Amino acid sequence: MLRRLLLVRGAEVVLFALLAAVPLAVHNPYALGLLTLLAIYGILLIGLDVTVGYLGQVNLAHAAFLGLGAYTAGIAVTKLGLGLVPVLLLAPTVAFVIGALLALPSLRLEGPQFALATLSFLALTTTALNELEWLTAGAQGLSLDRPPLLGHDLSPRDFYWLCMVLLAAVWWAMRNLLSSQWGRAFEALRDSPIATDAMGVGTYRHKVAAFAFGSGLGGLAGALYAFNFEYLQPQSFVYELTITLLLGVVLGGRKSLWGAFVGATLVALLPNLLSNRVLFQVFSGLGLAVALVAGGRGLARRTLRPFQAIAPAVATGALVVGGMVVENTEDWRKAIFALMLFAVVVGLPEGLMGFAGKFLARLFRVAPPPLPAPAPLDHVLPPRTADGAAILELRDLKRHFGGVKAVDGVSLTVRAGAVHGLIGPNGSGKSTLVNVVSGLYTPSSGEMTLRGRPLPAGSLFQTARTGVARTFQNLQLFVGLTALENVMVALQGVYRAPLPLVLLGLGRAEERRAQADALALLDFVGLADQARTPARDLTYGAQRFLEIARALARRPEVLILDEPAAGLAHPDVVKQVELIRRIHQRGITVVLIEHHMDVVTSLCSTVTALDGGRPIAEGTPDEVKRNPRVVEAYLGNVAPEPAPQPAAGAPA
Numbered sequence: 191m192l193r194r195l196l197l198v199r200g201a202e203v204v205l206f207a208l209l210a211a212v213p214l215a216v217h218n219p220y221a222l223g224l225l226t227l228l229a230i231y232g233i234l235l236i237g238l239d240v241t242v243g244y245l246g247q248v249n250l251a252h253a254a255f256l257g258l259g260a261y262t263a264g265i266a267v268t269k270l271g272l273g274l275v276p277v278l279l280l281a282p283t284v285a286f287v288i289g290a291l292l293a294l295p296s297l298r299l300e301g302p303q304f305a306l307a308t309l310s311f312l313a314l315t316t317t318a319l320n321e322l323e324w325l326t327a328g329a330q331g332l333s334l335d336r337p338p339l340l341g342h343d344l345s346p347r348d349f350y351w352l353c354m355v356l357l358a359a360v361w362w363a364m365r366n367l368l369s370s371q372w373g374r375a376f377e378a379l380r381d382s383p384i385a386t387d388a389m390g391v392g393t394y395r396h397k398v399a400a401f402a403f404g405s406g407l408g409g410l411a412g413a414l415y416a417f418n419f420e421y422l423q424p425q426s427f428v429y430e431l432t433i434t435l436l437l438g439v440v441l442g443g444r445k446s447l448w449g450a451f452v453g454a455t456l457v458a459l460l461p462n463l464l465s466n467r468v469l470f471q472v473f474s475g476l477g478l479a480v481a482l483v484a485g486g487r488g489l490a491r492r493t494l495r496p497f498q499a500i501a502p503a504v505a506t507g508a509l510v511v512g513g514m515v516v517e518n519t520e521d522w523r524k525a526i527f528a529l530m531l532f533a534v535v536v537g538l539p540e541g542l543m544g545f546a547g548k549f550l551a552r553l554f555r556v557a558p559p560p561l562p563a564p565a566p567l568d569h570v571l572p573p574r575t576a577d578g579a580a581i582l583e584l585r586d587l588k589r590h591f592g593g594v595k596a597v598d599g600v601s602l603t604v605r606a607g608a609v610h611g612l613i614g615p616n617g618s619g620k621s622t623l624v625n626v627v628s629g630l631y632t633p634s635s636g637e638m639t640l641r642g643r644p645l646p647a648g649s650l651f652q653t654a655r656t657g658v659a660r661t662f663q664n665l666q667l668f669v670g671l672t673a674l675e676n677v678m679v680a681l682q683g684v685y686r687a688p689l690p691l692v693l694l695g696l697g698r699a700e701e702r703r704a705q706a707d708a709l710a711l712l713d714f715v716g717l718a719d720q721a722r723t724p725a726r727d728l729t730y731g732a733q734r735f736l737e738i739a740r741a742l743a744r745r746p747e748v749l750i751l752d753e754p755a756a757g758l759a760h761p762d763v764v765k766q767v768e769l770i771r772r773i774h775q776r777g778i779t780v781v782l783i784e785h786h787m788d789v790v791t792s793l794c795s796t797v798t799a800l801d802g803g804r805p806i807a808e809g810t811p812d813e814v815k816r817n818p819r820v821v822e823a824y825l826g827n828v829a830p831e832p833a834p835q836p837a838a839g840a841p842a
């Protein structure tokens with residue numbers, strides 16, 4: 191633990207100590223100016239990485255938030271006479287609020303539409319900064335004087351230290367945030383927004399919060415930018431800067447504080463790199479060397495396709511040749527950015543830090559900190575009383591897709607403590623029915639109640655919060671998270687620390703509790719020894735069990751299992767039947783969609799058969815299997831087989 195702390199945090203401490211010591215040894219004002227910019231861009235890129243890296247959205251508005259922060263600072267100082275500290279609080283707040291206002295509508299959009307919305311905002315901001323001359327002085331520029339800090343005039347060296355202290359604080363707070371439930375939620379919603387909502391973690395609100403937070407950091411960087419240059423012009427915050435910032439994040443490495451720092455170094459150095467021919471030749475040569483090594487290694491290990499190996503070498507090779515041929519590299523900067531971005535996106539999708547991280551991880555192989563002991567199961571999954579009362583009631587529920595009547599008037603009652611089976615031939619409406627009940631689809635008409643109270647319609651998130659949890663016919667795991675983290679995302683009632691405390695690193699105790707709770711559930715489904723395995727590396731069978739553990743983390747009253755045995759090998763089917771039986775014994779009501787009739791027969795107390803979106807029979811498994819309408823519905827499909835085992839329990 192200590193060794194790991196020293197290795198991981200030690201590198202950060204050494205980095206900041208060295209950076210803080212630089213002005214004591216180097217007295218060159220130009221170098222100091224560059225390092226100050228590095229700190230400012232570091233804050234800016236950490237903010238951009240939240241949306242680009244963690245949310246996986248192409249955010250083209252970040253330069254606008256830098257500009258908004260800068261102009262807020264400029265106006266606050268020149269027009270309102272505010273001091274440095276209030277301005278450093280005001281600028282990020284303004285950017286945070288505007289970021290939230292932009293995010294609220296635009297994060298309803300996805301992919302290219304979101305990128306276009308942010309691009310429009312950038313255009314709008316630069317136009318406004320240009321045209322509101324009475325406020326911003328327009329194209330002629332706004333001059334300001336850096337205010338003193340608590341009565342003390344800041345020399346360039348003092349200001350550099352202030353920027354570094356703020357970068358260190360942002361770095362630390364961000365690390366705390368990303369290693370909390372917030373960070374897990376950001377990653378989860380990237381992998382599966384549907385499952386994130388279904389686990390009671392609001393995708394949309396997390397996206398909006400993340401975007402606003404990243405924009406706030408843009409605003410803070412903007413205020414420092416204004417105090418650094420003491421002169422602002424709208425054309426400093428245009429599209430080209432946004433592209434440079436994206437290049438910084440992608441090249442440095444997404445989802446990484448170190449990556450943002452490396453990217454910031456690049457962004458700060460880029461103008462010098464382009465204006466100094468020798469420097470450009472050295473760096474493009476280095477780029478070519480990295481492209482050749484990474485490409486050759488990727489080809490040898492078959493981790494890269496030939497195009498991925500060759501294209502970056504060609505692009506960086508073109509930079510090397512260009513550096514020798516072209517008179518003024520600055521004139522070619524857009525083409526140079528394009529080549530760099532192309533080379534990185536194709537050859538190093540994980541960025542420089544992602545690439546270097548693999549070597550470093552091998553070099554410093556450090557055992558992860560031990561996990562806590564699993565919490566008692568009764569605490570994580572308290573036994574429920576299976577009183578046999580009606581718990582989930584559907585009345586004349588319909589869901590039509592145009593002319594397709596997928597669910598066409600389903601009325602049924604699920605009793606507390608039962609394992610209620612839903613069967614029917616392919617296309618009979620089973621999945622659509624549970625998608626309506628769980629909130630993925632809005633019903634066309636009809637009523638749904640849970641313990642007599644109406645279920646929210648068309649909201650996975652709200653339905654999950656009423657006590658209904660589900661798994662999916664097509665697995666919806668958070669593949670980039672470990673098995674343990676998948677379960678931790680869904681835990682309810684554990685995360686209570688408000689955001690400011692999380693940022694200050696005061697949410698660690700509840701993280702340990704969450705680990706213990708999640709471990710108990712992994713133990714329950716037989717995956718405790720794979721807690722730290724990324725979900726994508728688990729076997730298919732284990733992934734099915736993990737989805738059940740994750741749904742149980744919701745402490746559900748009703749658990750909907752949508753074809754949980756689909757694609758499982760026979761030994762796993764047997765294990766799963768035994769698991770569902772143990773879930774049933776804890777008093778949890780289970781709605782089970784299943785094609786394996788032996789599974790249905792051995793587990794279910796009541797079965798409803800659907801055909802054409804309507805119930806055609808209901809009763810015990812044996813009654814339903816013998817029902818002539820069920821037999822007829824299955825003609826042409828695989829007919830239900832006889833029961834190999836007795837039912838697990840009568841309706842409670």
Ligand SMILES: Nc1ncnc2c1ncn2[C@@H]1O[C@H](COP(=O)(O)OP(=O)(O)OP(=O)(O)O)[C@@H](O)[C@H]1O
Binds near residue numbers: 620
């Ligand atoms: N999003 C949708 N848009 C249009 N039609 C849909 C949609 N979802 C389902 N359907 C149609 O609704 C009908 C019921 O499909 P559903 O997937 O609910 O059946 P199922 O009983 O779950 O089938 P399976 O056992 O194969 O999963 C099918 O005709 C299907 O094509």
